[in-house]
Amino acid sequence: MTVLSWKKLSLRAGNGARKIAAGVLLTSLIFGTGAACGGAGAPAQAPVDMSSLKPAPDSTIFIQVESASREANPFAENVRSQLVASFAAAGYKLVESKQANPDVIARVTVSAVEETSMFQTQVNGQVQKSYTVTLATSLLSSSDAAVIDQTESSFSGEGGKIDKNAVDRVVFNLNKSGKLEKWASSVQEGIQKAEEDLWKAGNVEGCTNAKTKEACDGIETYLKKYPTGKHAAEARQAIEDGKVAYQKAQDEQQAADAAEKEEAAWKAAVVDQCKKPTKSYDCSDVEAYLRKYPTGKYAAEAKTAMKESEKKREALKKKEDAVKKSANRAECIKDCRRYYEKYYAYEILANRCIQNECN
Numbered sequence: 001m002t003v004l005s006w007k008k009l010s011l012r013a014g015n016g017a018r019k020i021a022a023g024v025l026l027t028s029l030i031f032g033t034g035a036a037c038g039g040a041g042a043p044a045q046a047p048v049d050m051s052s053l054k055p056a057p058d059s060t061i062f063i064q065v066e067s068a069s070r071e072a073n074p075f076a077e078n079v080r081s082q083l084v085a086s087f088a089a090a091g092y093k094l095v096e097s098k099q100a101n102p103d104v105i106a107r108v109t110v111s112a113v114e115e116t117s118m119f120q121t122q123v124n125g126q127v128q129k130s131y132t133v134t135l136a137t138s139l140l141s142s143s144d145a146a147v148i149d150q151t152e153s154s155f156s157g158e159g160g161k162i163d164k165n166a167v168d169r170v171v172f173n174l175n176k177s178g179k180l181e182k183w184a185s186s187v188q189e190g191i192q193k194a195e196e197d198l199w200k201a202g203n204v205e206g207c208t209n210a211k212t213k214e215a216c217d218g219i220e221t222y223l224k225k226y227p228t229g230k231h232a233a234e235a236r237q238a239i240e241d242g243k244v245a246y247q248k249a250q251d252e253q254q255a256a257d258a259a260e261k262e263e264a265a266w267k268a269a270v271v272d273q274c275k276k277p278t279k280s281y282d283c284s285d286v287e288a289y290l291r292k293y294p295t296g297k298y299a300a301e302a303k304t305a306m307k308e309s310e311k312k313r314e315a316l317k318k319k320e321d322a323v324k325k326s327a328n329r330a331e332c333i334k335d336c337r338r339y340y341e342k343y344y345a346y347e348i349l350a351n352r353c354i355q356n357e358c359n
Helices: 015-031 070-089 164-177 179-202 204-208 213-225 232-269 271-275 284-292 299-308 310-322 329-340 346-357
Strands: 002-006 060-067 104-114 119-123 126-128 131-141 147-157
Touching: 060 070, 070 104, 070 131, 070 164, 131 164, 131 179, 147 164, 147 179, 164 179, 179 204, 179 213, 204 213, 204 232, 213 232, 232 271, 232 284, 271 284, 271 299, 284 299, 284 346, 299 310, 329 346
Parallel strands: 060 104
Antiparallel strands: 002 119, 104 131, 119 126, 131 147
8 A cells, every 4th residue: 555644844934835835846746846856856858769760780789787886776687678678679789698799898887866855655664765767878899898989868766667768768879879880880891901901811813823732821711710701702712723723733843853853864874975885884874764764755865876886885895894804993993084084974974884894
């Protein structure tokens, strides 16, 4: 049961003064003015038009509500519930916890200051107190805690009851200021720039025409960070093309290495000496070339040289077998070096002589 009890009034004026005072008090009650109560209640705020809000940015928001005092506790949870509803209705993307890595934290501090009154309402024998409830709201960047925007809204409430219009005003003010939208746009530009910078650093052309295993490392790094990014499809194609290009480069390199080795083997064969032999073994390296490269670039020339010098080499072999060497190994080596010192392939020929005659 609710009982309306009058506080004692100490008025020294006469009956006329009492009537005037009663009239003022009655008028105050009818029109809800704070003066009659002798308090400092929150002024009534005009209803907000939520339908006039601008589209909300894509940034995700976590709503964090805190009580500034014990008196504010009954209001805090209701404020949070209504804020969630108001933000969501306005199109903002909310997350339920900080673990969801929100872009923005809406930090709301709820404070409650008791309003003074010349009379009080009792509910079941308990005095029902009225409070001026203030919602101090800050939007903070979760990455660096920088303040994006701030606003404040107040209402008179009791028993934890809140004013939906006052809560809507928080969302309304933040939307109308445009600061969150501007911040989100700036962040998005930064994200896009970071993606473009990483893409350029990846060197897509180098990846597409890969010559080394590491050629596509930069593009793979881009894909790991932006799997659905602006250049994701091009990145995947570049990596596939790079695999083909790398294999081709490997094949070409192997062919080049093989050709280089064949050239070295042919040079070491000293085919001119084979064509005009002075020793029976002057075609030994040409034979070695043919064994390794039977269909090689110089195979035909090698076979011709050996065939044309075959008889002469056989004659040289008979002569060499008939000659008995009386000199020791050191003298043999000197003889080999002296014999070939005027030839253009001196080192090769001399070493071959030593190998065949002095060992």
